[in-house]
Amino acid sequence: MARLTAGITTSHVPAIGAAIDNGKTEEPYWAGLFSGYQWTKEWVQGPGRPDVVLLIYNDHASAFDMNLIPTFAIGCADEFQPADEGWGPRPTPKVHNHADLAWHIAQCCILDEFDMTIVNRMDVDHGLTVPLSLMFGQPEAWPCKVIPLAVNVVTYPPPTGNRCWMLGEAIARAIASFPEDLNVHVWGTGGMSHQLQGPRAGLINQPFDNAFLDDLTKDPERLRRMPHIEYLREAGSEGIELVMWLIMRGALGPHVRELHRHYHVPASNTAVGHIVLEKLS
């Protein structure tokens, strides 16, 4: 049977992708950020290597415009191309899906009362490709299958933290009932504190971010109940992306162990947070 073994969270700032694509990772501005991913790069390509990653991210007005605003959309096609976000597509490999598992999760979640939107034709933007680049570098092909799961955190209301958590639980049940022997990760991306608009742009809240990282293991119930207004006030208008981390956290179940953590300010306008959690039985 498929086994969900680990969760990874990371910010997915587009400038990180540009730094990788343009060979700037060792420049003084970027070196501190990338050094914090070294442990994970070795682990995820070694002992922790997944067969499949269910990658939770938000589309930034790339595949979905104002015409379609799905709250939870799961990519079910065999492959997805990197999106052209206004400066040409990133030079990253195309994403190969585990379509059998993706369709299995979609069907199970619907019977479990999560009415997922199913997407076939969908280009994937920096929200999905930057985390892959951070973990796997610049290979010819991504070393695992990737199931894209896009969450609306642009048009209000986005899903509540509690709803995200419950979706994670439903996803975990779906993975556990898939008959193929697979090592599966769930990655939650986006955040941490950042605001990209208006006179308050550039907001960073390090105490809030570090408490959020702590409570993924210490007090996840606090995070599960956090109202949207608290994200907006404390972590900036785009800090709301952190609700997506709770899908990952809900999927892992009550018992987890933190394997690695990294926090860095800034990447462009954003505080970068990264954590690796092992699921314990």
Place this chain on the structure above:
Amino acid sequence: MSTDIHDYLAQFEDIPGTRVFTVARARKGYWLNQFAMSLMKPENRERWRANEPAYLDEWPLSPEQREAVLARDYNRLIDLGGNIYFLSKIFSTDGLSFVQAVSTMTGASVEAHQQMMVAGGRSPEGLRSIKEGY
């Protein structure tokens, strides 16, 4: 968390210097955002660069939205229903990064904004609530 939509939306007006992308804003900015989105296609970017006013004639924008697009006035565009992820297609086409474009909304120079970020960013102190001033 409040599940009453009126209470839910009312809270958002209390955050200084922030326009939450509510349905009211999304409806007001529908064509503005769709226009911006059209710049994801290279052939559209080419036509846009060749003649911005003529390109805008193809989209039913309000006169205020049209003026703000041509002026690259991003605070005003957000007031007129624009969303930053959609508007990013305009500044990406101009060759600007998020840091460069975002700094135009803060009243600081790009250099000063970048320095503030490197020094740890803007503190939330005093910027969480208009009513309660914390």
